[in-house]
Amino acid sequence: MPELPEVETTRRGIAPHLLGARVVEVIVRRRDLRQPVSKSLAAIEGRRITGIRRRAKYLLLEIDDDSTLLIHLGMSGNLRVATAAQPWKSHDHLGITLARGKQLRFHDPRRFGLVLRLTGDLPAHPLLAKLGPEPLEEGFTTAHLAVACAKRSVAIKLVIMDAKVVVGVGNIYASEALFRAGIRPQTMARRLSKPRLAKLVAAIRAVLTEAIADGGTTLRDFLHADGKPGYFKQRLRVYQRTGEPCRVCGTPIRHTVTGQRSTFWCPQCQK
């Protein structure tokens, strides 16, 4: 599924088409996503889209009636800018038609995604209220991560994937960041020294920044708003490279399971 770089790539792709555009029609073909699509979605018809932000892995479309569309892509979702005339593909669950025939399509085979219309106090919404800092903003510091790791008897990989600690780091970039920081994913969080956590903070920032620059990672479902894939897959150093030589030392990459999720690491480079 889309992690932070894929969601940010999507945001940048759709923004030029959506910003300032008027909504002509909302078409809901399938309502049963992770939560039902908001019944009030049709209320944005005739309204204008005034902003497109990202918080964690959520996209926030700001509407000029002071409501916000909150969109999450789940594991298999993508948004693309099509035309209203284009035929619907299976699992295209929702379309937002804009002026001049453009249409934003929400596509999500597994339906773990979300499309909600929120009104009122946005930061207080239960889906947003407990989120940790953005990894590419100032609030994500070594001191912050150290507090989150203190006394925690879980693998460090699970800590950096915990959205209450830091948002946007999913299963791909968790393995990649830990490789770059030279830390084994299964290391107990409370056993890591401050200098090692500082390396991890820097590694998370670096890997996410590079992935955004490359337009994200396409493994299967993720596509840009224009239908093209992301290219960061070519730069993955450990993810899904079991048995292949480490790009640094040549040792075969290993695979383990941490918290029911696949984990990839180099036994030589990571201690």
Added chain:
DNA sequence: ACTGGCTCCTGAGGGC
């Protein structure tokens, strides 16, 4: 308060 495990859903890929 933590921690680990299960769950939602569909499709792809491997083994036999």
Added chain:
DNA sequence: TGCCCTCAGGAGCCAG
């Protein structure tokens, strides 16, 4: 070819 099993980029919820 076809069937069955396992696994997949997220994250909320539950029980111990």
